[in-house]
Amino acid sequence: xxxxxxxxxFGDIPPDWNARPLRSLLSDQLSGDWGDDTGEVTLAVLxxxxxxxxxxxxxxxxxxxxxxxxxxxxxxxxxxxxLVERSGGGPNQPVGRVAMIRDDMPGTGFANFVQLLRPDxxxxxxxxxxxxxxxxxxxxxxxxxxxxxxxxxxxDLRDYLKILLPVxxxxxxxxxxxxxxxxxxxxxxxxEDQIRKAKRxxxxxxxxxxxxGIHTPKERLFVKTKLGSLPSDWxxxxxxxxxxxxxxxxxxxxxxxxxxxxxxxxxxxxLNITDIGDGEIxxxxxxxxxxxxxxxxxxxxLRSGDIAFSRVADVGRLACIRSEQxxxxxxSNCIRLRASPHFNSxxxxxxxKDAESVARQVVAMSNAGGRxxxxxxxxxxxxxxxxPSPEQNEIAARVEHSEQLITxxxxxxxxxxRVKQSLLQNLLTGRTRLKP
Numbered sequence: 001x002x003x004x005x006x007x008x009x010f011g012d013i014p015p016d017w018n019a020r021p022l023r024s025l026l027s028d029q030l031s032g033d034w035g036d037d038t039g040e041v042t043l044a045v046l047x048x049x050x051x052x053x054x055x056x057x058x059x060x061x062x063x064x065x066x067x068x069x070x071x072x073x074x075x076x077x078x079x080x081x082x083l084v085e086r087s088g089g090g091p092n093q094p095v096g097r098v099a100m101i102r103d104d105m106p107g108t109g110f111a112n113f114v115q116l117l118r119p120d121x122x123x124x125x126x127x128x129x130x131x132x133x134x135x136x137x138x139x140x141x142x143x144x145x146x147x148x149x150x151x152x153x154x155x156d157l158r159d160y161l162k163i164l165l166p167v168x169x170x171x172x173x174x175x176x177x178x179x180x181x182x183x184x185x186x187x188x189x190x191x192e193d194q195i196r197k198a199k200r201x202x203x204x205x206x207x208x209x210x211x212x213g214i215h216t217p218k219e220r221l222f223v224k225t226k227l228g229s230l231p232s233d234w235x236x237x238x239x240x241x242x243x244x245x246x247x248x249x250x251x252x253x254x255x256x257x258x259x260x261x262x263x264x265x266x267x268x269x270x271l272n273i274t275d276i277g278d279g280e281i282x283x284x285x286x287x288x289x290x291x292x293x294x295x296x297x298x299x300x301x302l303r304s305g306d307i308a309f310s311r312v313a314d315v316g317r318l319a320c321i322r323s324e325q326x327x328x329x330x331x332s333n334c335i336r337l338r339a340s341p342h343f344n345s346x347x348x349x350x351x352x353k354d355a356e357s358v359a360r361q362v363v364a365m366s367n368a369g370g371r372x373x374x375x376x377x378x379x380x381x382x383x384x385x386x387x388p389s390p391e392q393n394e395i396a397a398r399v400e401h402s403e404q405l406i407t408x409x410x411x412x413x414x415x416x417x418r419v420k421q422s423l424l425q426n427l428l429t430g431r432t433r434l435k436p
Contacts, residue, residue: 008166009141014430017168023161025129028118032110033075039066043109046077048088051097055134055185057083067109075109077101080119080126082133087113087154095153096142096160098133100126115157124167127178132165135424166429176434177427184420191413198409202402206354209395213387226383227357234387239337240380242348248338249376251311252330253300263287268294271302273310273333276319279349279403281308287331294329300336302328305345307337307352311374316362320349335376342389346396351384354399358384 008019023029035045044062052058067075077083078101085097110116117133119126136142145156145163168174213220213231221232230236243249265288272285294301302308304323310316312333321328330336339345351358365378387395426432 008164008429009136010139010166010429013166014433016170017166017430019164020123020167021161022117022133022163022165025120025124025165025167026117026161027120028116029161030075030116030118032112032114032116033067033071034112035065035067035071035109037066039072040069041067041072043067043072043075043107044105045109045111046083046114047111048085048097048113051083051085051099053093053097053138054188055098055100055130056189057099057101062108063111065109072109075116077105077108077110077116078118079104080121082117082119082126082130083110084115084117084133084155084160085113086115086157087152094137094140094143095146095155096133096137098130098137100130115155125171125174125178127182128167128174129165131178131181131424132428135428136163136165168430172436173434176436180427180434181420181423184416184423188413188416188420191409191416195406195409195413198402198406202399202406203354205402206350206399207356209398210351210355210357210385213391214394214398225385227385230385231387234385236383237386238380239382239384242339242343242384242386243337243380244340247299248336248340249379250300250336250338251376252332252334252336253297254332257297258289258293258332262289262293264290267291268327268329270329270331271308271319271334272331273312273314273317276308276310276317276334279318279320279353281319281321281325289329294327297329300330302326302330302336303338305339307339307345307349309335309337309352309374309379311335315374316352316359318349318352320345335374335379337379343386344389344392344396346400347387347392348384350396350399355385358382 007013013019035043042064045065046057046062050057050059050062081101083099083101085095088095117129119129142155142160145159146153147156148154168177211228211230213234215231222229223232225236227236239249267288267290270285270287270289271281272287274284275281289297302321302325304321304326306321307318308321308330309318310333318337337348339348352362353359361382362374365374365381386392427434
């Protein structure tokens with residue numbers, strides 16, 4: 001049985017608040033049903049796979065099942081109902097995620113691994129109860145109320161209904177807290193929607209830029225090439241031609257060239273494949289080599305404008321090196337691409353990331369040997385579109401601008417999530433009070 005060392009599951013509360021068992025805040029609670037392939041009535045059935053980690057529902061993929069008329073009526077969801085993930089979870093995801101039915105959803109029920117909680121509007125604002133249970137899940141406290149079978153986690157519903165929750169005694173204060181948390185969540189969802197739209201715009205933009213260039217199709221002539229129809233003043237060439245000499249497509253130093261004494265606490269940083277992000281370096285490792293080792297292995301140096309390519313893990317990931325990141329040494333699982341001076345390395349980076357004709361070649365070549373791996377020999381054969389240099393610069397600049405917008409939205413999203421988490425921690429415990 002769960003025991004609380006404080007007044008509520010979140011600790012002590014203000015003297016004018018109450019600690020209430022979850023069960024006492026409900027007018028009803030029901031178990032779901034998965035139904036059959038056919039039945040008198042067909043319902044859309046919400047499952048734990050429709051739960052998001054943010055307290056909302058994703059209804060893009062909802063199963064449809066058959067039920068008797070009586071059962072269909074019993075498990076029909078209503079607006080303000082709260083659904084709880086009763087079984088599921090994962091290695092790093094505790095069971096007990098929650099989601100609210102925010103709109104009327106006729107013809108919709110819920111599955112057998114889901115529990116429905118129907119808040120008592122006389123005792124608690126439904127939105128407040130949703131965020132209270134959401135915080136109980138994401139804080140990890142719910143793990144004390146679950147047991148795990150071979151492949152899934154199960155919520156101990158009996159004890160879950162006994163948990164003591166903080167409840168402001170004034171309904172108006174409940175409403176203020178609920179409104180503040182919903183506003184924070186609405187802002188997050190709006191940002192997420194903006195990011196999805198910005199990514200769709202970028203995808204359409206890059207598709208046009210790498211097939212038609214910066215001019216409209218009516219303004220230029222097109223010819224058939226190995227990569228499809230492209231502007232007549234573009235060249236289609238393999239990387240071996242673009243990169244110049246044989247050392248411009250090069251694998252990092254083998255382990256025998258890097259004995260243990262080559263590494264140090266400080267010195268010249270080494271780029272590992274785990275550090276290669278989506279076009280940029282995203283540092284995750286922390287390896288350094290001595291200055292003496294770096295001088296001995298200068299052939300494996302990464303310079304500004306070079307492209308570091310992951311050759312074994314998530315093949316196809318790459319990062320364009322910036323001047324402020326020098327000096328840098330690549331590891332054995334990286335391949336360095338060094339374009340000739342007249343070729344824009346940012347354009348080449350985006351060609352690998354965003355041009356479908358180039359991406360298809362990388363996938364085909366990486367799987368040619370039976371396991372995903374890319375070799376310098378394969379890369380030299382990759383064929384890429386080559387616009388005139390001024391157009392390369394303009395295409396790269398337009399794609400960069402699109403990515404900067406997405407990056408800025410992501411930063412705003414991270415900040416919004418931090419604000420919401422702060423509100424959850426402070427408003428639900430009474431540490432911060434909202435004035436009328």
